[in-house]
Amino acid sequence: MFASFQKKYFLSDKGIAGVKRGVFWTALTNLITMAGVGFLFLVMAGFVEHLASGADLPDALPIVGGLLVFFVMLFASNWQQYYYTYCIFYEECGKQRMEIAERLRKLPLSFFGRRDLADLTETIMGDVQTMEHAYSHVLGELWGAIIASAIVFASSLFFCWQLAVAAFWSIPVAFAVLYLTRGPMTPVFDRVRAEKVKVTEAIQETLDCVREIRATNQEAHYLEGLNVVIDAEERKTTKGELVNGLLVNSAFSILRLGIATTLATGAAMVVSGQVDFMVMFAFLLMVSRIYAPFDQALMLVSELFVAESSAKRMRSIMEEPVARGSEQFEPVGHDVVFDHVAFGYGAGEDGRAGEKVLTDVSFTAKEGEVTALVGPSGSGKSTVSRLAARFWDATEGTVTVGGVDVASVDPEVLLRDHAIVFQDVLLFDDTVMGNIRLGRRDATDEQVLAAARAANCDEFVSRMPQGYDTMIGENGSKLSGGERQRISIARALLKDAPIVLLDEATASLDVENETVVQQALSRLLAGKTVIVIAHRMRTVENADKIVVLKDGVVAEQGTPAQLKAAGGEFAHMVALQKEAAAWQL
Numbered sequence: 001m002f003a004s005f006q007k008k009y010f011l012s013d014k015g016i017a018g019v020k021r022g023v024f025w026t027a028l029t030n031l032i033t034m035a036g037v038g039f040l041f042l043v044m045a046g047f048v049e050h051l052a053s054g055a056d057l058p059d060a061l062p063i064v065g066g067l068l069v070f071f072v073m074l075f076a077s078n079w080q081q082y083y084y085t086y087c088i089f090y091e092e093c094g095k096q097r098m099e100i101a102e103r104l105r106k107l108p109l110s111f112f113g114r115r116d117l118a119d120l121t122e123t124i125m126g127d128v129q130t131m132e133h134a135y136s137h138v139l140g141e142l143w144g145a146i147i148a149s150a151i152v153f154a155s156s157l158f159f160c161w162q163l164a165v166a167a168f169w170s171i172p173v174a175f176a177v178l179y180l181t182r183g184p185m186t187p188v189f190d191r192v193r194a195e196k197v198k199v200t201e202a203i204q205e206t207l208d209c210v211r212e213i214r215a216t217n218q219e220a221h222y223l224e225g226l227n228v229v230i231d232a233e234e235r236k237t238t239k240g241e242l243v244n245g246l247l248v249n250s251a252f253s254i255l256r257l258g259i260a261t262t263l264a265t266g267a268a269m270v271v272s273g274q275v276d277f278m279v280m281f282a283f284l285l286m287v288s289r290i291y292a293p294f295d296q297a298l299m300l301v302s303e304l305f306v307a308e309s310s311a312k313r314m315r316s317i318m319e320e321p322v323a324r325g326s327e328q329f330e331p332v333g334h335d336v337v338f339d340h341v342a343f344g345y346g347a348g349e350d351g352r353a354g355e356k357v358l359t360d361v362s363f364t365a366k367e368g369e370v371t372a373l374v375g376p377s378g379s380g381k382s383t384v385s386r387l388a389a390r391f392w393d394a395t396e397g398t399v400t401v402g403g404v405d406v407a408s409v410d411p412e413v414l415l416r417d418h419a420i421v422f423q424d425v426l427l428f429d430d431t432v433m434g435n436i437r438l439g440r441r442d443a444t445d446e447q448v449l450a451a452a453r454a455a456n457c458d459e460f461v462s463r464m465p466q467g468y469d470t471m472i473g474e475n476g477s478k479l480s481g482g483e484r485q486r487i488s489i490a491r492a493l494l495k496d497a498p499i500v501l502l503d504e505a506t507a508s509l510d511v512e513n514e515t516v517v518q519q520a521l522s523r524l525l526a527g528k529t530v531i532v533i534a535h536r537m538r539t540v541e542n543a544d545k546i547v548v549l550k551d552g553v554v555a556e557q558g559t560p561a562q563l564k565a566a567g568g569e570f571a572h573m574v575a576l577q578k579e580a581a582a583w584q585l
């Protein structure tokens with residue numbers, strides 16, 4: 001039973017142990033509270049007896065002692081309950097977030113192509129938060145209340161089974177009503193969540209595109225769009241809350257009907273002489289207490305239904321197959337060989353063929369040489385370089401590094417041999433030093449500085465207030481495009497990996513900087529397998545080999561001189577660029 005419960009609510013072993021303890025301590029707290037009521041009832045019965053028949057007043061000392069013991073037990077039990085129903089779950093949910101983030105890190109990039117990023121953000125933040133609240137405020141409370149009331153019900157059967165039934169019948173009925181509404185309510189909650197994802201998406205988009213929105217004077221249009229999705233979310237949430245409120249209040253009313261039935265049954269039994277008035281009074285006192293622990297559980301039980309859906313979404317990420325492979329990677333040299341490779345984004349998923357973006361691509365990028373990929377926009381250059389680093393797996397043919405099929409190697413192990421400079425440089429809100437050190441975590445300061453100097457970072461970093469210790473803002477917002485790219489190059493240089501993938505590495509540099517960085521690159525790339533993507537023919541004229549891609553196929557390959565002489569695609573591109581360079585405004 002606990003195993004399916006653990007799976008249903010996506011709990012770790014420690015989490016399920018916490019639930020068990022939380023339930024135990026909540027039940028005990030409820031029982032101690034009930035025992036306190038019983039104790040006060042006995043004291044009061046003593047007073048009533050004194051008033052009725054002049055019996056001795058109960059002794060004060062045992063009463064004070066009893067109350068003291070009661071308060072100490074209640075405090076201790078409450079404390080344990082608090083720890084096991086709250087503290088443990090904040091830790092549990094923190095761990096869940098980390099587990100999901102870790103899983104996402106290992107998932108193939110094709111997964112992110114299929115899944116909406118706002119939806120994933122909502123799962124990591126919103127769904128985990130829902131679970132956090134459900135675990136801490138509902139699970140323990142609910143089961144603790146159920147167990148405590150079952151024990152009290154069983155004991156009260158001995159005193160008067162008719163009154164016990166009259167007092168307790170409403171608890172299972174109230175829960176049954178709520179449970180039956182689970183089916184129709186789940187789609188309502190799912191719709192509310194879908195609207196929330198839309199709001200997150202719209203806000204993310206607005207923030208991501210804030211520059212473009214300003215530049216095109218689209219503020220009013222975007223705000224209007226944002227308003228529409230926020231309004232829709234508000235409407236769906238209000239509707240969901242109203243339906244939920246209606247059901248919960250019906251359950252509350254049914255629960256409280258137990259007081260009326262206890263009173264009516266008790267009165268009838270007292271009148272017919274079946275029970276003593278004090279027994280009826282004791283039952284009335286009990287019903288005034290027994291429903292209280294259910295109040296919060298009833299109000300929030302719908303959160304458990306929502307939490308089930310949240311757990312399902314989290315499980316779907318955790319069950320997503322990660323890109324696997326051997327951790328043993330012993331290539332012979334680092335030639336990168338594409339052998340009749342075909343590839344389509346989305347191929348193989350949900351049985352889809354995926355539209356081919358590469359067909360029958362074969363070439364070798366030799367160790368110690370620079371292989372340049374050129375071709376029109378959309379011809380597949382970036383895709384080829386991504387396949388070399390196993391960001392995706394080829395759908396046909398093989399990509400090998402030093403004779404080893406990359407599809408058989410663990411992606412993390414494979415990437416240790418790759419240094420990559422992307423077209424869109426991603427920087428972290430850290431110091432310049434910290435950002436470069438991402439290339440190699442264990443690098444000394446001297447090694448980081450040497451890489452930075454080689455990438456020509458010194459010039460702009462020396463103008464920064466704290467030099468290499470200056471924080472560069474979120475995604476390097478305080479840096480120019482060229483500066484960001486130089487940091488990224490420094491990272492790659494520091495990594496000193498045998499294979500280097502440069503994607504338009506020098507696109508944001510001015511002529512002066514480009515020359516310096518090119519020199520640094522050619523010095524430091526010596527001996528490596530370099531695959532460079534460049535649009536500008538000037539950049540690739542010194543390459544050892546050029547592979548020209550057109551519509552996903554290799555149109556031609558050879559040295560720059562051979563290709564120019566052949567007068568084919570490459571020669572045509574060189575001529576076009578010369579023409580473009582001659583243009584004047």
Ligand SMILES: Nc1ncnc2c1ncn2[C@@H]1O[C@H](COP(=O)(O)OP(=O)(O)OP(=O)(O)O)[C@@H](O)[C@H]1O
Pocket residue numbers: 113345357375376377378379380381382383384
């Ligand atoms: N993540 C993706 N999902 C689906 N299709 C993609 C994805 N990335 C690229 N494509 C498509 O694959 C084809 C090749 O794209 P690729 O980025 O490899 O071309 P490219 O030659 O590098 O282009 P550019 O020079 O403009 O950067 C294009 O048709 C593109 O639309």
